[in-house]
Amino acid sequence: MSEYQNVSLLLKALCAANGTSGDEAEAAEIAAGMLKKYMDVEISPLGSVIGRLDGNGIHILLDAHIDQIGLVVTAIDETGFLKVAKCGGSDARVLAASDVTVHGKKDVFGVVTSTPPHLASKDDEGKAKGFDDVSIDIGLSRENAEKIVEPGDRITFNSSFDELLGNRVASACIDDRAGVAAILRALELLEGKTGNAKITVMFSSQEETGGSGALTGAFSAQADEAIAVDVSFASAPNISSEKYASLGMGTMIGYSPSLDFEMSKSLKRLAEENEIQYQNEVMGGRTGTNCDEIQISGRGCKTALLSIPIRNMHTAVELCDLSDIEETAKLIAAYITERSGTNA
Amino acid sequence: MxxxxxxxxxxxxxxxxxxxxxxxxxxxxxxxxxxxxxxxxxxxxxxxxxxxxxxxxxxxxxxxxVGFIISDITSDGFLHFVKVGGINTAVLAGRRVKVGEKEVNGVFGIKPIHLVDRENETKLPSDDDLYIDIGASSRDEALKYVQPGDSAWFSSETVEFGDGFLKAxxxxxxxxxxxxxxxxxxxxxxxxxxxxxxxxxxxxxxxxxxxxxxxxxxxxxxxxxxxxxxxxxxxxxxxxxxxxxxxxxxxxxxxxxxxxxxxxxxxxxxxxxxxxxxxxxxxxxxxxxxxxxxxxxxxxxxxxxxxxxxxxxxxxxxxxxxxxxxxxxxxxxxxxxx
Incomplete structure (x- = not known):
């Protein structure tokens, strides 16, 4: 693990913070603290972290989203259990008997209810309960629950940051703290050598609920070029390695009609010149990332996508290989170095 | 107590x-x-x-x-298992386990919801589709830590919460x-x-x-x-x-x-x-x-x-x-x- 210690420490600290879509303040504060080492930082009206490094050359926007999927409290029932809706693309199949934290007036531990077998009907066999049919057990009466929790409070899935074999780790919200870590690591690798390039870094809010943070942040920046860093699907049993990326095989360079082809090709060339491990991710249209919003914000922005392959996306055991984050950081740094003219 | x-x-x-x-x-x-x-x-x-x-x-x-015994290891390092005792499949995907004598960390993987058809959004993976991922890249790497026949058990934080409740x-x-x-x-x-x-x-x-x-x-x-x-x-x-x-x-x-x-x-x-x-x-x-x-x-x-x-x-x-x-x-x- 020591080879990737910088990335590991960044990711672990970022994953420990709470930042469900629309309630990103805690994670934003942690990320802003890390970004301040390199540039002036502020929080946008929609809650994104925005860092700016002035220059009179090309203006490059680096984006990764700071929010994470979760749940939102919709009601407290007469027995003190919390009813919920999903906040972002949460997965009903991983809910039963999972540990959660309810972010009320203070943080409260809870367990997602799991239906005992004697209550299951034949129709329920092999099926997970939907979001309307589970509730959160916080071990409080309605009266006591109402003192701490109210509708609108966000709920996150609890998770430790587990080191697995090799350089692999598992945690909740690797999507997209891995992207945030990659950008911070790229700034570390650049050691301030950004030449005359103007750099805007955006850790955007609300990606999981539609990309409002990136849309508005990119409008304000009006950059010449943007690189968004997100996570994408890695192969696993029942997920073909021909169709999807492989863990530990490098950063994924995106190709799509909505991504700038010249930028994609430059990234590929730079990866080859600098012996950075990469793989391709080809999409026929929408990328399902902030690129879709950044590209069409304001007058428009040339946009590229780098993805970090992960398994078990949108669960509390998102799994990635630290080497892929490091390779992503190296490629971002190489791109900025070239575009800022510092290697000329 | x-x-x-x-x-x-x-x-x-x-x-x-x-x-x-x-x-x-x-x-x-x-x-x-x-x-x-x-x-x-x-x-x-x-x-x-x-x-x-x-x-x-x-x-x-x-x-x-209740828990699991590792039954086989795939060529790319994933662990197959059998259940020991009556465990509802609904509580497996997305959960953490410890595996074997060396107590390595593992997780039950699942195909991301994005890649699942709408009508199957609440369909649970079958026991045969579930596997434990310890981060190994190959069978040989996994075998350095885990042997078929080894135990696996839930890894779960012990928490006191609410009005006198305990979760473990x-x-x-x-x-x-x-x-x-x-x-x-x-x-x-x-x-x-x-x-x-x-x-x-x-x-x-x-x-x-x-x-x-x-x-x-x-x-x-x-x-x-x-x-x-x-x-x-x-x-x-x-x-x-x-x-x-x-x-x-x-x-x-x-x-x-x-x-x-x-x-x-x-x-x-x-x-x-x-x-x-x-x-x-x-x-x-x-x-x-x-x-x-x-x-x-x-x-x-x-x-x-x-x-x-x-x-x-x-x-x-x-x-x-x-x-x-x-x-x-x-x-x-x-x-x-x-």
Missing amino acids: LELIKELSAVPGISGRENKVCEFITEQIKDYAEYRIDPLGNLIVFRKGKKPSNHKVMIDAHMDE KALDDRAGCAILIKMIQNEPEYDLWFSFSVQEETGLKGAKTATFTIDPEYAIAVETTTAADISGVKDDKRVCILGNGGAVSFMDRSTIYNKELFDRAFEIAREKNIPCQTKMMVAGGNNAGAIHQSRGGVKTLAVSVPCRYLHSPACVIKYKDVESSYELISALAEDLAK
Whole structure:
């Protein structure tokens, strides 16, 4: 693990913070603290972290989203259990008997209810309960629950940051703290050598609920070029390695009609010149990332996508290989170095 | 007892691999009682009381927990497994485990919801589609840490929460083990026998041989039982309720309990003002099923700590139910032994 210690420490600290879509303040504060080492930082009206490094050359926007999927409290029932809706693309199949934290007036531990077998009907066999049919057990009466929790409070899935074999780790919200870590690591690798390039870094809010943070942040920046860093699907049993990326095989360079082809090709060339491990991710249209919003914000922005392959996306055991984050950081740094003219 | 339950539940011990739990309990009781370990691994304990007993009473709790055994390792390093004990597939995907002697971290992987058709959004993966991912890139890498046949068990944080609740793995039946340990540590009025049994979850194997060896006249199985007192469940389906005391069974899928003992338990509870409740459903089963059939028959009762989300990584009990169960079982044991 020591080879990737910088990335590991960044990711672990970022994953420990709470930042469900629309309630990103805690994670934003942690990320802003890390970004301040390199540039002036502020929080946008929609809650994104925005860092700016002035220059009179090309203006490059680096984006990764700071929010994470979760749940939102919709009601407290007469027995003190919390009813919920999903906040972002949460997965009903991983809910039963999972540990959660309810972010009320203070943080409260809870367990997602799991239906005992004697209550299951034949129709329920092999099926997970939907979001309307589970509730959160916080071990409080309605009266006591109402003192701490109210509708609108966000709920996150609890998770430790587990080191697995090799350089692999598992945690909740690797999507997209891995992207945030990659950008911070790229700034570390650049050691301030950004030449005359103007750099805007955006850790955007609300990606999981539609990309409002990136849309508005990119409008304000009006950059010449943007690189968004997100996570994408890695192969696993029942997920073909021909169709999807492989863990530990490098950063994924995106190709799509909505991504700038010249930028994609430059990234590929730079990866080859600098012996950075990469793989391709080809999409026929929408990328399902902030690129879709950044590209069409304001007058428009040339946009590229780098993805970090992960398994078990949108669960509390998102799994990635630290080497892929490091390779992503190296490629971002190489791109900025070239575009800022510092290697000329 | 709360600290004891927290420590006990953290010890790994799937059915057939209870040795670490047995070692932990032995440490707790060795200064208070005579004990031996039988061929199957049951910890059989004789606790001398202030007075000799007129009737031989055995108290049982099981040491094993539900879990997994690694059955195979794929060429790209993923682990196949078989379930040990009754585990609902709904509580597997997205959960953490520890695997093998080296206790490496693993997770149950699942195909991301983005890649699943809309109509299958709530369809659970089948047992065959589930696998454990320890981060290995190949079979050879995995084999350095894990062998087929190794155990895996839920990795779950132990948390006190809400109004006196405890969440942990394996509270079934480490809560029962804690009650027995405390009974042994506090000198009973009369001599008592105890069995910390193996392999309850895979067919009541340990209790069968331990009861044969002890040959008791009366027995109390100390268990946890499913509580469905959760949001949206009607009164008659709740089985038992957290906070209302130990659940006393009249009948379940393995045993018709002795009526005399059932009535005596409620009389004692009334006399001593100990909260307790009737298990309100004929469901589940426990070591009583093996105990009552031992030799020429044993008059048997089961008292269970109500537990939500049984057999999942997040078992939830209310601590005061453990205390009231302890009081009821101690008083009943004394009454039967005198």
